[in-house]
Structure formats: C-alpha cells, structure tokens
Amino acid sequence: MNHIPLQHILFVSTALFFIGMYGMFTRRNLITLLMSVELMLNSVNINLAAFNKYLYPQQNAGIFLALFIIIVAAAEAAIAIAIIIHLYRSHQSIDVEDASEMKY
Amino acid sequence: MLNLTYILIILLLPFGNFLLLGIGSRKISQPFSGWLATLSLLVAASFSLLIAYEYFVVTGPNNGIYPSIELFRYPWLVFGTKLTIEMSWVLDSLTVMMLVVVTLISAMVHLFSLGYMKGEGRYTTYYAFLGLFTFSMLGLILAGNLFQIYIFWELVGVSSFLLIGYYFTKPTAIAAAKKAFIVTRFADLGFLMGILIISFYGETLDIATLIERLTNTTTAQSMAIQTAQWMGISALTWGLAMLFIGGAGKSAMFPLHIWLPDAMEGPTPVSALIHAATMVVAGVYLVARLFPVFQLSESILQLVTYTGIFSAFFAAIIACTQTDIKRVLAYSTMSQIGYMMFSLGIARGDDQYLGYTASLFHLFTHAFFKSLLFLGAGAVIHLIHSNEIDKMGGLRKYMPITHISFLIACLAIAGIFPFAGFFSKEEILLATYHANRPVFVMALITSALTAFYMFRLYFSIFWGKSQPTDPHHTEGTATMKIPLIVLMLCTIVVGFLPFSAWVFQGGSPLASHIDWKFSLIPLTLSGVGIVLAAYFYRKPSDRASEWALVFGGIYRAASNKFYIDEIYRWITQQILFPLVGKPFAWFDKHIIDGTVNGVGTFVGSIYYFIRGMQSGKLQDYLFYFLAGIAAWMIFFFYIWK
Numbered sequence: 073m074n075h076i077p078l079q080h081i082l083f084v085s086t087a088l089f090f091i092g093m094y095g096m097f098t099r100r101n102l103i104t105l106l107m108s109v110e111l112m113l114n115s116v117n118i119n120l121a122a123f124n125k126y127l128y129p130q131q132n133a134g135i136f137l138a139l140f141i142i143i144v145a146a147a148e149a150a151i152a153i154a155i156i157i158h159l160y161r162s163h164q165s166i167d168v169e170d171a172s173e174m175k176y
Numbered sequence: 177m178l179n180l181t182y183i184l185i186i187l188l189l190p191f192g193n194f195l196l197l198g199i200g201s202r203k204i205s206q207p208f209s210g211w212l213a214t215l216s217l218l219v220a221a222s223f224s225l226l227i228a229y230e231y232f233v234v235t236g237p238n239n240g241i242y243p244s245i246e247l248f249r250y251p252w253l254v255f256g257t258k259l260t261i262e263m264s265w266v267l268d269s270l271t272v273m274m275l276v277v278v279t280l281i282s283a284m285v286h287l288f289s290l291g292y293m294k295g296e297g298r299y300t301t302y303y304a305f306l307g308l309f310t311f312s313m314l315g316l317i318l319a320g321n322l323f324q325i326y327i328f329w330e331l332v333g334v335s336s337f338l339l340i341g342y343y344f345t346k347p348t349a350i351a352a353a354k355k356a357f358i359v360t361r362f363a364d365l366g367f368l369m370g371i372l373i374i375s376f377y378g379e380t381l382d383i384a385t386l387i388e389r390l391t392n393t394t395t396a397q398s399m400a401i402q403t404a405q406w407m408g409i410s411a412l413t414w415g416l417a418m419l420f421i422g423g424a425g426k427s428a429m430f431p432l433h434i435w436l437p438d439a440m441e442g443p444t445p446v447s448a449l450i451h452a453a454t455m456v457v458a459g460v461y462l463v464a465r466l467f468p469v470f471q472l473s474e475s476i477l478q479l480v481t482y483t484g485i486f487s488a489f490f491a492a493i494i495a496c497t498q499t500d501i502k503r504v505l506a507y508s509t510m511s512q513i514g515y516m517m518f519s520l521g522i523a524r525g526d527d528q529y530l531g532y533t534a535s536l537f538h539l540f541t542h543a544f545f546k547s548l549l550f551l552g553a554g555a556v557i558h559l560i561h562s563n564e565i566d567k568m569g570g571l572r573k574y575m576p577i578t579h580i581s582f583l584i585a586c587l588a589i590a591g592i593f594p595f596a597g598f599f600s601k602e603e604i605l606l607a608t609y610h611a612n613r614p615v616f617v618m619a620l621i622t623s624a625l626t627a628f629y630m631f632r633l634y635f636s637i638f639w640g641k642s643q644p645t646d647p648h649h650t651e652g653t654a655t656m657k658i659p660l661i662v663l664m665l666c667t668i669v670v671g672f673l674p675f676s677a678w679v680f681q682g683g684s685p686l687a688s689h690i691d692w693k694f695s696l697i698p699l700t701l702s703g704v705g706i707v708l709a710a711y712f713y714r715k716p717s718d719r720a721s722e723w724a725l726v727f728g729g730i731y732r733a734a735s736n737k738f739y740i741d742e743i744y745r746w747i748t749q750q751i752l753f754p755l756v757g758k759p760f761a762w763f764d765k766h767i768i769d770g771t772v773n774g775v776g777t778f779v780g781s782i783y784y785f786i787r788g789m790q791s792g793k794l795q796d797y798l799f800y801f802l803a804g805i806a807a808w809m810i811f812f813f814y815i816w817k
Contacts, residue, residue, distance in 0.1 A: 096798055105794075168794045175792030 081122040088115035102156045102166040106149060113145050182223050183247055183265060186279060187314050189216040193307030201300040209300040210293070213307060214286040220310075221283040224275045231272045232678050242678070244268035244384065246320065261381055266320030269679045270464060273536065274317040277543045278454050280666075282310045284659035285449040288551050291656035292445055292558055302342060306449070309335035313454050317461065322371045322381045325462070329367065329426070332455045333360050339450060340442040352438035359435040363425020370418030374469070377401035377411055387468045416469065416476040419462065420483075427459025428510045429517060430487040434741055436510055440502035440563075444554030447502060452509050452550050453543035460516045460539055467532060467681055471524065481521030485615045485622075488514025490738070492625035496632065497724075497735035500563045501553050504633050505546070508589065511622060512542050518619070519604040522611035523681070531611065532681040534603035541596035541670055545588040548663035549630075552582040555652050555660065556637055565633065569640040569716070577657050579638050581664040586634045588667045590627035590702045593695075599671035602695055609694070623698055627705030635713035 088111055095108030117138040124134025160166050193213045197204060204212075231242070245267040253261040286306060293299055312331035319325045334357075341353030371381070377400050378386045389397045390412070404411035421432075428436035439451050450456070463470055463480060470476055488511045495507035516535040523531030555578045560568055572579040588595035591602070601623065608616040712720040724731045733739065789800065 093802070097795055171794070172792035175790050 078122060078126045081118065085115040085118040085122070088112070088118065100167050100169055102152075102159065102168060105168065106152050106156070109152075110145060110149070113141060117141055182227050183267065183318065186220045186223050186227075186275065187311065187318070189220045190282070190307040190310035190314065192216070194304050194311060197300050197304035197307065201298070201304060204300050206294075206299050207290075209303050210286075210290045213303040214283070214290060217279065217283040217286045217310065221276075221279040224279040227267075228272050228276045231267070231269070242269040246384075249320075258379055259375075259381075261323050262321060263324055264320035264382065265318045266384070267318070270461070270536065271317050273540055273679055274461060275314065277540060278310065278313050278317065281453040281543055281547045281663075282306070282313075282449055284547065284551070284663055285445045287655050288448075288554065288659040289443070289445045291653035292554055293443060294653075296443075298342070302339075302443070305335055305338045305342070306446075309339065309450060309455070313458075316458060320383055322375060322383060322386070325383075325465075326364075326368065326371055329422070329458065330364065332450075332458065333357065333364065333426075336360075336439070336450050336455055339446040340439045342442055342446065346441065348438075349441040352435075352441040356435040356439045359432055360425045363422050363432050366418045366420075366425070367422020370415050370420075370422060373411055373415035373418060374401075377404065377415070383465065387466070390472065391468050410473075412469075413473045413475055416466075416473050417479065419466065420470075420476060420480060423459030423462040424483060424517075425459070426462075427456050427513045427517065428487075429459065429483050429514065430490055431740065433487060433491070433510050434744060437498075437503045437506045437737070440500070440506050444502065444550060444557055447506070448547040448550030448554065451506065452546040456509060456513060457516065457539050457543070460513060460520065460535065463517070463520050464532065464536055467520065467523070470520075477521045477524065479521075481518045481612065481615060484514045484517025484519070484521055485618050486514070487511070488518065488622045489618050489625075490514075492622045492629065493734050494737050495629040496625060497731060499565055501556065501565050501568070501633060501637065502550075502563055504565075504629060505549055505553060508549075508626065508630065509546055511626060512538070512546065512589070515601070515604055515619070515622075516542070518615055519607060522608055522615065524611070529681040530603065531607040533676045533679060534600060534607050536679050537675045538597075538600035538604055540675065541588070541600045541667075544663055544666040544670055545585040545595070545597055548581055548585040548660065548667055549589070551656075551659055551663065552578050552585065555656055558652055558656070565636040568637045570638070572638040575652075577660055581660040582634060582638065584664050584667055586630040588671075589630050590706060591623055591698055592702060592706075593699070594668070594671065596667050596669075596671035598695075599675075602691075602698065603676070605698055606691065606694060620698060620701055624701035624705045627702035628709050631706045631709030632713050635709055639714050641716040 092108045092111030092115065095111065096105055099105055099108065120134040120138040120141075124132060128134070156166050159171055163170050165171075193216055197209050197213060200209075247265040247267055249262055249264040251260055252263045255261075286303070289302070289306070293302055296302070309332060312328050312335055316325060316328035316332060319328055337353050337357040340356050341349050343349045344353075374386065374390075375381045378389055378397050380386055380389070389395045390401060392398060393402075401412045401415070402410055406414060423429075425432040436451060436456065440447055442451075470480070491507040491510035491514060495504050495511065498504045498507060516538050519531045519535035519538065521531070523529050523535070555575060556568060556571060557563060559571070559575065562568075584595060588597035591598045605616065605619055605623070608619055712723070736742075789796070
C-alpha cells in the first residue's frame with residue numbers, strides 16, 4: 073500500500089478543495105452550492121485520513137475526526153436542504169441571486 | 177407649642193396640590209380641584225395664623241428679642257471643608273410675618289378664583305400652578321441659606337412665567353410671560369453673582385453665619401471682603417450691588433420694572449397674588465433679610481434709597497395716565513414697592529431702624545390692600561369683560577360689595593386714617609423726614625399722586641356715566657365676595673397691630689408712634705389728591721382731557737411710559753442683536769455646529785464607502801470570508817512568523 077506517495081493524495085485533496093471552491097463561486101443554484109461544500113469537506117477528510125495513515129499509523133484520531141466531519145456534514149446537509157425548501161416556498165426559486173434582500 | 181410639623185404642613189399642602197392637580201390635571205374635574213386646593217390653602221393659612229399667634233403672643237420675646245428658630249438643618253452639598261451648602265428652615269419674626277401674608281393672600285386668591293376662573297379651560301392646571309407658586313414663595317421666605325433662597329427665587333419666577341402665560345393662545349400673554357421671565361432672569365444673573373461674591377469672601381452660604389461673620393469687623397472674612405477691591409470699589413459693595421440688582425429685578429424697580437405692567441396679561445387673581453402681594457416684594461424681603469450686611473455699605477444703602485424713591489415717583493406719574501385698570505394697579509404696586517425700598521435704604525442714623533420696621537410694615541399692609549384692589553378689579557373685569565376704564569362707570573349700583581371694598585382699599589393706599597396704609601406710610605414718612613429731607617419731599621409728592629391716581633380709578637369705575645350692562649351679570653358668586661370682605665376687614669384692622677413691637681432690627685423694639693402734627697401734611701396732600709380726582713372724574717366731563725392738553729408733552733410721555741420699552745427695544749435690537757447676538761450666532765452656527773456636522777459628515781462618508789460590502793449576495797460574503805482567511809494565512813506564515 074505504501075507505493076502511493078503522500079504528495080499524490082494531497083494533490084487529489086487540493087484539487088477537490090479548489091473544485092469545490094470554484095463551484096461555490098460560479099454556481100447560482102443553491103443545491104449545487106451545497107454539493108460544492110460537500111466536496112470541500114471531503115477534501116479535508118482525505119487530508120485527515122492520509123496524514124493519519126502516513127505520519128502516525130499506530131494512532132487513529134485523524135480517522136475519527138474524518139468520521140465526525142462526515143456526521144456533521146450529514147446534519148448540515150439536512151438543515152441546508154430545509155432552508156433551501158423554505159427559500160423555494162417564499163421565493164419560488166433557489167437561485168442565490170434572487171435571495172439578496174438582506175443588504176444595507 | 178411651636179414645632180416643625182406646622183411648618184411642614186404649611187409647606188407641603190401647596191406642594192401636594194401642585195403634584196396632585198398637576199399630574200391629574202386631565203382626570204380631576206373642575207369644581208373639585210378648585211375646592212381641594214382652596215380648602216388646603218385655608219388650612220395652611222389657619223396654621224400660619226396659629227404660628228404667628230404662638231410666636232408673637234404666647235411665646236413672646238426673649239430678653240426683648242424674638243428668637244430665630246432653626247427648624248431643620250441638613251448638609252445638602254458638601255464640597256469640602258470650606259464650602260458646604262446646608263439646607264435649613266429658619267423661623268424668625270420676619271418669616272412669620274411673611275408666612276401670614278403669603279398663606280392668607282394665597283388662600284383668598286384661591287377662593288376668589290373659584291368664581292373668577294369658573295368655566296375656563298385648564299382650570300385644574302391653574303390651581304396646580306398656584307400651588308407651585310405658593311410652595312415656592314413659602315420656601316423662599318423660610319430658607320436659611322442664600323443658595324436655597326436662590327432656588328426658590330427661580331421657582332417663583334417660573335411659576336410667575338407659567339401663570340402670566342396662562343392664556344397661552346393670546347400672543348400678548350405669551351410675549352408678556354417671556355418678557356417677565358427674561359427680565360427677571362437677567363436680574364437673577366446679578367443675584368447669582370452677588371451670592372457668589374458674598375459667599376466666596378464670607379466662606380459660607382448660611383445667612384445667620386454670614387451676617388455674624390461680616391458684621392463683626394475682627395473676623396478674617398470681614399477683613400477680606402472689606403479690603404478686596406475691584407475698580408476701586410470693595411468686594412462687599414460689589415456683592416451687595418449685585419444682590420440688589422436681583423432684588424430690584426424681582427421687585428420691579430427702575431429700570432428693571434418693564435415686565436410688571438405687561439405681567440397683567442395673566443388672570444387677575446394671579447396678579448393679586450404674585451404681582452401685588454407676594455412675589456414682587458421678594459426683593460424687599462431679600463434686602464430686609466440681609467439688612468445687617470447691607471448696612472455695612474453706605475453707598476449701597478444710597479443706591480437702594482434713590483432707586484426706591486425714583487421708582488416710586490416715576491411709577492406714580494405713569495399710573496396717572498394709564499387707562500388699563502390693571503396697569504394702573506401695576507404701576508401703583510411698583511410705586512409702593514419703591515416706598516418699601518427707600519425706607520430700607522434710609523434706615524440708619526439717629527432714628528435707628530425705624531425705616532426698616534416701617535418698610536416691612538408697609539409690605540404687610542400693602543399686601544392686603546393691594547390684593548384687595550386687584551381682586552376688586554378682577555370682579556369688575558369679570559362683569560365688564562374689559563380692562564379699559566373708558567368702558568366702566570357707574571358700577572357702584574351693580575356691585576355694592578366690590579364698591580365698598582375698593583373704596584376702602586383706595587383710602588388705605590392713599591394713607592387715610594384709620595386704614596392700614598395710613599399707619600405704615602406715616603412711619604415711612606416719619607423715618608424719611610429724620611433721615612433724608614429731599615427724599616421726604618419726593619415721597620410726599622408721590623403720596624399725593626398716589627391718592628390722585630387711585631381715586632381717578634375709583635371714580636372712573638364706580639361713578640361717572642353709567643354704562644349699560646347685561647342684567648344677567650351680577651357681582652359674582654359668594655366665593656368672589658368673601659375674599660373681598662375678608663381682605664377689607666384685614667385692611668381696616670392690620671394698621672392697629674403693634675407691628676413695630678414685632679418686626680424690628682437691632683436690639684430693641686421701637687415704640688409705634690403716631691405724631692398727629694406730623695401726619696397733618698401727608699393727610700392734607702392725600703386729601704387734595706382725592707378732591708382733584710373727584711373734580712376730574714366724578715362726573716363725566718372734559719376737564720381731565722383739557723388738563724391733559726395743558727401738560728402736553730409730559731402727559732404724552734407718561735402715557736407712553738416714558739418710552740422705556742422703546743429704549744429697551746432700541747438697545748436690544750440695535751446694539752445687542754447686531755453686536756453681540758450676531759457674532760455669537762455666527763460662532764454657534766459655523767464653529768460649534770460646523771464641528772458637530774463635520775464629524776457626522778465624516779462618519780457618513782465612511783459609511784457610503786463601506787456599505788457596498790453589505791450587498792446581500794451570498795457569494796460576495798463567501799469571497800470576503802475566504803479572502804480574509806487567505807490574508808490571515810499570509811500574515812501568519814510570512815509576516816508574523
């Protein structure tokens with residue numbers, strides 16, 4: 073298993089993170105934004121798991137933290153979807169551009 | 177037994193009226209509020225009479241001197257070892273006399289107002305203001321501390337302002353209220369400066385301590401105030417002059433008298449209470465209260481004397497020409513207060529302190545007959561609905577009680593035996609005769625003028641041609657007649673009180689003496705004044721206007737009040753406004769407002785710059801968030817290390 077270098081895994085997670093970030097900035101659909109957030113979270117999870125495996129193989133705190141983040145992300149997704157449904161009911165749209173009343 | 181409880185009740189009853197009726201002015205119905213206030217004032221008045229009886233008759237003098245009783249003392253403001261302001265209530269013979277005057281006149285005015293103000297709007301508020309005034313005036317006379325006097329001094333000024341402007345829909349009433357407030361406030365500035373100068377050198381504000389320190393020439397304070405000089409005049413003289421300016425403003429002495437005639441815009445009972453009997457004599461009271469200190473400065477006593485006599489004479493001349501019944505009475509008040517002032521001013525020399533007693537005696541008697549005159553005038557105005565004497569005439573048939581009481585009050589003010597004014601005026605004239613002959617001559621002439629203008633008023637109202645009046649109108653309710661009768665009886669009786677044995681200055685009381693040979697001249701002069709008035713005004717004729725033509729310019733000047741108002745207007749509008757007001761207004765508008773507005777504009781411009789960040793767009797916020805994190809990371813990794 074050790075023939076895959078750490079740098080490669082980090083490269084994948086960095087790529088995932090910036091793909092998510094790109095999605096956050098460019099997409100207007102709130103569901104897509106939520107998916108982008110999930111991508112960014114998962115890139116962090118990959119980082120945690122990889123560092124745990126390569127630097128401290130006898131411990132597993134990093135893996136547990138990754139699991140914890142997955143759980144929190146599930147809860148967050150539930151809340152976010154509830155918000156999106158409510159937004160749709162009031163605005164007939166889930167476009168972020170349409171929900172910009174909260175300004176100066 | 178004299179005790180604090182009576183005084184407290186007397187003080188708190190009017191104050192309670194003010195609070196209750198002021199707060200509940202919309203809830204408490206019309207006759208009830210008036211009766212409540214009137215009854216409580218009647219209780220206060222009877223307590224005052226009780227106190228006076230116990231103080232003067234039951235307790236009596238101790239070693240020939242009436243004791244000064246300190247009822248209460250509380251250190252109110254402690255500024256340090258040198259300056260402490262202590263609230264104290266002090267009862268001495270002067271205070272007891274004033275207590276009786278204030279509560280009795282106030283009770284009568286409350287009672288009279290029940291009929292006079294019936295049906296007026298803001299009836300309950302009117303009684304609340306009367307309560308405030310009575311409370312403040314009582315506080316003023318009971319105060320044992322200069323600072324406390326100043327507080328109540330301003331409070332009576334405020335209540336006077338409120339009551340003059342009672343008919344606040346009338347522009348003239350508003351103008352008069354503002355004029356009274358501004359003129360007296362201007363004078364009070366002098367009063368405050370006087371208090372500060374005197375208390376700075378005396379190192380206390382307590383009146384008894386102050387008098388004790390300053391009259392004893394060996395104390396450090398006395399030496400300091402006598403030696404400290406500014407522009408060649410000692411600090412004592414400056415301080416007293418400033419105090420006197422305050423007193424002169426409140427007591428309508430020339431040239432600060434201009435507010436008093438205009439103050440007649442208020443309801444007539446208010447004029448009777450405030451602008452005839454009580455508040456306007458506050459200046460006299462102040463000088464009397466601090467008389468031992470005033471006595472230390474000969475020049476200030478001269479100032480008091482000549483201001484007093486000039487005001488008395490000046491006002492008497494104007495009073496002869498005015499046609500507004502209340503204005504005549506206002507000028508007559510000013511004239512009589514002038515009497516009290518100069519009588520205080522001449523109180524020294526061989527006939528020690530007779531002037532002092534005479535002045536306060538005149539204050540006492542004047543309160544009764546002048547408030548009687550005003551209430552009588554109020555009854556007349558209530559019937560005629562006008563202040564102009566041209567519209568009146570022949571009223572003696574319609575209002576017999578008013579007629580009799582007005583006649584007696586006129587006789588009293590003219591100084592005819594046996595009414596109250598005779599005794600006090602004779603004492604003033606006697607004291608003046610011994611002290612200062614020129615002033616005495618002026619006082620005699622003024623006394624004759626007084627008789628003339630009062631009887632001019634009397635004959636014009638009650639004699640002369642009969643005016644058609646509405647048969648439905650009668651003299652007024654019983655509540656309007658009773659005060660007239662009570663005050664009329666007082667006017668007849670109070671002259672016989674042994675006043676000079678009660679209120680005096682110096683170690684021993686003075687014998688009250690009526691010198692008939694001396695009284696002959698003033699009585700004759702007053703008689704001449706009355707006969708002249710009868711000649712001119714008893715029957716409708718052209719005699720008065722013919723004689724007015726003879727006097728020509730003087731008459732016109734007097735009927736225009738010697739153009740004092742115009743002079744004031746010229747000074748304020750041509751000198752004060754452009755030379756002082758305008759620069760200050762410019763400074764205020766451009767420097768002070770400019771600074772404040774500049775700060776506002778600066779903050780506003782920052783707001784315009786940064787408010788775009790609050791766009792409401794989710795992705796903008798995300799961008800700021802990530803940019804912030806990136807900035808922090810750069811900072812921590814590359815700069816801070």
